[in-house]
Amino acid sequence: MSSTALNSNKPSFPPSNFLVWIIGILLIFSSCFGGKKALQSTPSFQVINNQSVLDSLPDDSLTNDLINSYKGEMENQMSTYIATIDSPFSNAFFVGNLGRLAADYMLLTANKISQQKFGVPCHFAVSNNGGFRTGLYPGPVTLKQLFEVMPFENELVLVQLPGKYVDSLFQYIAQLQGTPAAGFMMSYSKGNTRKENRYQTLKINAQPVNSIKELLNPQYTQPFDSRRDYLIAVNSYMSVGGDGFTMLKHAKQIHYTGINLRNVIAEQLKAEYEANHFIDPRKEIRIYHEPQ
Numbered sequence: 001m002s003s004t005a006l007n008s009n010k011p012s013f014p015p016s017n018f019l020v021w022i023i024g025i026l027l028i029f030s031s032c033f034g035g036k037k038a039l040q041s042t043p044s045f046q047v048i049n050n051q052s053v054l055d056s057l058p059d060d061s062l063t064n065d066l067i068n069s070y071k072g073e074m075e076n077q078m079s080t081y082i083a084t085i086d087s088p089f090s091n092a093f094f095v096g097n098l099g100r101l102a103a104d105y106m107l108l109t110a111n112k113i114s115q116q117k118f119g120v121p122c123h124f125a126v127s128n129n130g131g132f133r134t135g136l137y138p139g140p141v142t143l144k145q146l147f148e149v150m151p152f153e154n155e156l157v158l159v160q161l162p163g164k165y166v167d168s169l170f171q172y173i174a175q176l177q178g179t180p181a182a183g184f185m186m187s188y189s190k191g192n193t194r195k196e197n198r199y200q201t202l203k204i205n206a207q208p209v210n211s212i213k214e215l216l217n218p219q220y221t222q223p224f225d226s227r228r229d230y231l232i233a234v235n236s237y238m239s240v241g242g243d244g245f246t247m248l249k250h251a252k253q254i255h256y257t258g259i260n261l262r263n264v265i266a267e268q269l270k271a272e273y274e275a276n277h278f279i280d281p282r283k284e285i286r287i288y289h290e291p292q
Helices: 003-007 015-040 061-078 097-117 143-149 163-176 212-216 246-250 261-276
Strands: 081-085 124-126 139-142 155-162 184-189 198-205 220-223 229-235 253-260 287-289
Touching (some): 061 143, 097 124, 097 155, 097 212, 097 253, 139 143, 155 163, 155 261, 163 198, 163 229, 212 261, 253 261
Parallel strands (some): 124 229
Antiparallel strands (some): 081 139, 184 198
16 A cells, blocks of 8 residues: 555545445435425325215124124123112212212222231221212112223222321322221311311221121221321222322332222122112211311
């Protein structure tokens, strides 16, 4: 190789990269000078086999066969009779008795699981207001109606929560001005804003809930102790902090039962009706505003 080539200040490119370099320069120039033309061009579309969907269009037999193979079975399941109720259950926020009914059934089911698996009772149950989308009305209740009430696939979850975070939970419930709950009685005072609300009195049910009778006759005599842990029944959406229940993410242990919350409601609703031939309307207000 000559000394002229060694001392040259001009860059040298291997043959393979030289072609890439030339193409890159051409692309830059074409984008600079041809961009305006490209922007002004109007795209053209070609519609092929466009077919209007009208009532006169015949059904597709293969699709119908596929749907019908599941339709009958689904309709049978959705029409399953659960119970008969005599009074309406409202999903109104803060005061709806539907939430109290659901929380009752969560507590009853969770207590049986906790005593079998851990040897200790579940202390109380809390649900979120947004978990219910409509109410139940007097008359027969079917599985279809429960799907309309609870369309989400949440499951029943047990959380072991340290006392300081249980305190935060009750404080958050006061800020919400109530939420579906079972197993405790709480009053709160109102501040200038909801964030300034504070819970005032709090008593927890002192007996394990093993039956509908015990469920409907709570003993609110146990004071809250922030130094201990509590076992709480919630849903899977709440257990990861959903609807602002972020304090639940501090649980020492979380037990996912694998039981769909809708199934919990269906089974316990059926059990209460078979035991009493009546569904208690859950008129007891468990979280209330304490006048100043």
